[in-house]
Amino acid sequence: MNRQLYGADDLPEAIMPLCQLIAQAPFAVWIADRTGKVVLFNEATRKLTGTEDPKKLLDSYSIFDDPIAAAQGLVPHIKRVLEGQVVQTVVILDTAREGFFCGNGCKVYYVRCLYYPITDETGVHQYIVAVIENITPQYLEDLECARVTRRIDIANNEAVTLEKEMVLAKNRVTSLKKKLASLKKAL
Amino acid sequence: MIVNSNQAFHLIEQFSAQAPFALWVLDPYGRSVFANVKLQETLHSMHFMPEPLGINLFHGPVAEELGLTDVCQRLLKGETIDEMVESGGDQAANIDGVGFFSLHVVAYPLLAADGRVDNYVLVINDVTPSRIAQEKLRKKINDVKTLQTAKTSRETRASELLGEITQLEKEIRTYEKKP
Numbered sequence: 368m369n370r371q372l373y374g375a376d377d378l379p380e381a382i383m384p385l386c387q388l389i390a391q392a393p394f395a396v397w398i399a400d401r402t403g404k405v406v407l408f409n410e411a412t413r414k415l416t417g418t419e420d421p422k423k424l425l426d427s428y429s430i431f432d433d434p435i436a437a438a439q440g441l442v443p444h445i446k447r448v449l450e451g452q453v454v455q456t457v458v459i460l461d462t463a464r465e466g467f468f469c470g471n472g473c474k475v476y477y478v479r480c481l482y483y484p485i486t487d488e489t490g491v492h493q494y495i496v497a498v499i500e501n502i503t504p505q506y507l508e509d510l511e512c513a514r515v516t517r518r519i520d521i522a523n524n525e526a527v528t529l530e531k532e533m534v535l536a537k538n539r540v541t542s543l544k545k546k547l548a549s550l551k552k553a554l
Numbered sequence: 555m556i557v558n559s560n561q562a563f564h565l566i567e568q569f570s571a572q573a574p575f576a577l578w579v580l581d582p583y584g585r586s587v588f589a590n591v592k593l594q595e596t597l598h599s600m601h602f603m604p605e606p607l608g609i610n611l612f613h614g615p616v617a618e619e620l621g622l623t624d625v626c627q628r629l630l631k632g633e634t635i636d637e638m639v640e641s642g643g644d645q646a647a648n649i650d651g652v653g654f655f656s657l658h659v660v661a662y663p664l665l666a667a668d669g670r671v672d673n674y675v676l677v678i679n680d681v682t683p684s685r686i687a688q689e690k691l692r693k694k695i696n697d698v699k700t701l702q703t704a705k706t707s708r709e710t711r712a713s714e715l716l717g718e719i720t721q722l723e724k725e726i727r728t729y730e731k732k733p
Contacts, residue, residue: 374562375561375562386562386566387664387665387672387673388566388570388579388664388673388675389566389569391662391664391665392660392662392675392677393634393636393660393662394660394677396569398565398569406561406565407562407565407566453574481574481575483572483573483574484572485565485568485569485572486568486572494565494568496569496572496573498573498575512688512691512695515691515694515695515698516691516694518698519694519695519697519698519701522698522701522702522705523701525705526701526704526705526708529705529708529709529712530708532712533708533711533712533715536712536715536716536719537715539719540715540718540719540722543719543722543723543726544722546726547722547725547726547729550726550729550730551729554729554732
């Protein structure tokens with residue numbers, strides 16, 4: 368048995384190099400069938416989710432019943448993969464919310480999920496592939512960029528308001544100077 | 555066991571072939587042994603026309619042309635790589651110019667049970683548009699500092715104008731009280 372690819376035991380030696388491509392990938396990969404049931408997943412998936420019992424995931428997990436996917440409204444989008452669509456999204460993966468995940472040491476990650484179909488020779492989309500990358504550091508950086516963008520907008524608005532107030536003030540100074548000159552002349 | 559070996563083979567083969575990301579598998583000497591359709595599309599979008607399957611990435615000019623020299627050297631040392639790679643001359647000056655490319659590269663060795671390298675895998679995503687957008691945002695962030703400096707100077711000027719208005723109004727009131 369290949370210990371880094373779960374769901375496919377006793378694979379022939381001839382196809383092992385190809386299997387290793389997924390098994391040893393540093394990013395999480397799982398493949399689900401049309402019912403949403405996961406049939407294959409790799410070691411990176413097991414590590415990311417903290418799954419201690421791979422069999423439990425293979426026996427009882429369906430992506431269509433996933434509590435995180437359901438809570439974030441993702442299930443209808445994932446189902447569209449079976450119509451041939453490629454779907455990419457970023458979700459918060461809170462391992463405490465998944466039934467088969469770890470009890471202690473649960474973690475929260477931002478993950479980028481790429482879902483795409485595997486299509487058979489008759490054109491039927493038979494399987495859903497998910498490639499999941501932990502992008503927490505980059506995502507937090509992006510959030511900071513978004514905050515800075517908002518600050519830029521605020522700074523721009525303030526600059527425009529200040530500019531308008533200065534034009535009014537300059538006009539007021541000109542008008543007062545004229546009035547003062549006229550008063551001085553009258554005296 | 556959820557899938558049998560035939561199904562597993564089919565799934566893994568199609569995982570690679572139908573992937574929406576570029577996938578390149580090399581033998582231990584750097585010769586291409588697998589390239590999916592998306593890799594060909596990605597290389598063509600970079601105006602790199604030779605077919606990937608004829609390429610040796612560790613020897614010859616291709617790695618340098620694609621900005622992958624450092625990736626290849628570290629891969630040969632057994633490192634797993636997950637980083638952005640940029641090519642196209644002076645990237646800072648040429649960020650949105652013709653020929654600039656930004657690639658997200660994940661590369662890793664496939665090890666046999668005895669620890670020797672069977673293959674090397676490169677997963678490549680062309681992220682040039684988002685990199686250009688990010689660089690524009692970075693420039694905007696620098697603009698904020700300039701804006702803040704300008705704002706301070708304008709606030710000082712606004713304060714001076716208000717002082718001038720108060721002084722003028724005071725003088726006018728003095729003149730208006732005079733008979």
